[in-house]
Amino acid sequence: MVATGTMLIAYFKHICGMFSIASFRIKKAMAINMQQDINEEQMVIIYKRIICAIDIHRKAIKFSQVFLKSFEGSFFCLIAAGMICVSSTLVQIISYNSTGQLVLQLIYISVLYMYMFLSNYTAQDITDHNEYIFATVYNVEWYVAPLHIQKMILFLLQKGTKAFHLILGGIFIASMESAATLMGTSISYFTVLYSTSTK
Template sequence: MITVEDRYFRFNRTLLLIVGLWPYQKSKLAQFQFTCLFSILTSSIIFQLATFVTSKCTANFVIKILSVAIFHMGLAIKYNSFSLNANTIKYSMEQLQCIYDNVKDDAEIAIIERYGNNARYYTIVLTIFVGVSMPAVMIVPFWRNIFHIILSVNQSQSHRLHITTEYFVDQERYFYLLLLHTTVAFCIGVVALLATGTMLIAYLQHACGMLRIANYRIENAMEIHTLHIQGIILPSENLVYKRMIGAIDIHRKAMMFSKYLINKFEVSFMFLIAFGVIALSLNIFRIFQAVTFGYNIEEFLMLIVVTTICVLYMFLSNFIGQEIIDHNNRIFAAAYNVCWYRASLQVQKLILFLLQRRNKVFGLYIGGLFLASLQSFATLTNTSVSYFTVMCSMQ
């Protein structure tokens, strides 16, 4: 028996525990942890938007504030959506456990192991990437001081936050406290994005594993049937029939599992798509301005980090969606390629029933309009670049 949570989701559980989102731990301490972390993240957004109250709102100033504030809003939406859908995460884990409890074939268990390892590799690699990047972001505000210490330059340096905010206090006097708040808020948002994103990737990798098992069952059933015709083995025709039913059943479960998971996060994903495109276009525009007219190194590095996160998240989300589409299509390719004409009438009817599903494309649809795929990733990036060119022409 495969214990899904302990075997494949240990790293995901640790990340979700760090940000207070693990659905199986809902103690008062965990709720307090989530409230504190989410309050820090949302307060950072409020203090960024507060600059509109005290400053003159020119076009460049609005772009400067919104380029980072909208990114933080996306982080807050993703963080909160996982808290609201804690029961969805638990139910999906239980569904996955029930499906795997019925898997007895060694080859199918090997498939589960392979896709479970793929999910774990995604989590580890992305965690290492964030673990290496975050210290660099935290050091950026101090790079001038470190540079002057190394060169033994004896002159006072003015302090400046790498994110434009308005705390209604003397920012020079309370610089380190304000820097701590903005840095901690950014780290909370990115770690929450990492924890929730890798959890969804892990679930969808297991959905790909289920689709691969369906593919294997079709091929295996027809291989058994071919050997039976050739007289090499003599299984009952009922065995082939059961294998085909098993393939259709796990295919249906994989589709239901994926649809259920995506539908529960549909609203938050729609906001993330909109905020992601806007944030990416604004940050590309600011990078263009910085390269053209000169830049502050702290703000420039922050823009690079935000842009990289937006592009990486868009790509991975759509890449996993493309994986679902490709694995689903391979099932129909296997059904097309088998020697169906040699099968019994009952098995032929099952194959025909399976092929009829090919008439409707299956994938991760958001709002019934957006299909997660590499083509959609290209569309999103093209849209962001189009907005960027519009802003450049208006400038």
């Protein structure tokens, strides 16, 4: 579980790095002083830099989608198994009388919650890096650029209105909000299981 989680985090950090590179390239493309007259050579340089940034962004999104599509079934099973394990472990914690067994179950539940938190935190980090690209596009001085470059930037701004999220297992949007929902849902399942087992 630790090895698989570490590998997934490394892949997700790679995607974050690709988004950061795209953001840096957009900043660099617009770093030319637009107040001065821009010659044809400088226009070509700006075009190439913006195209390169867009290409890196597209590759990062495609890589994340292919990666998630490859593990869609595994993620669904992992989410379901995690919810079942957390709920049943909470029921076991209530029913134990031994301190040694209680400590073991508390460690187990802490590891499960930490695993849920870290996986959702990493996915939230990817979403934040993607949004940072469009914040960078908004913050550069695109409005003083020549008209052709402004049109390119406006296409980027328009694309930034669409939200990008990692969807795990085909049904679950990975984010910090979803992590809180998962934890709350596991406690709800626990209360149902506990109320049915005591009757």
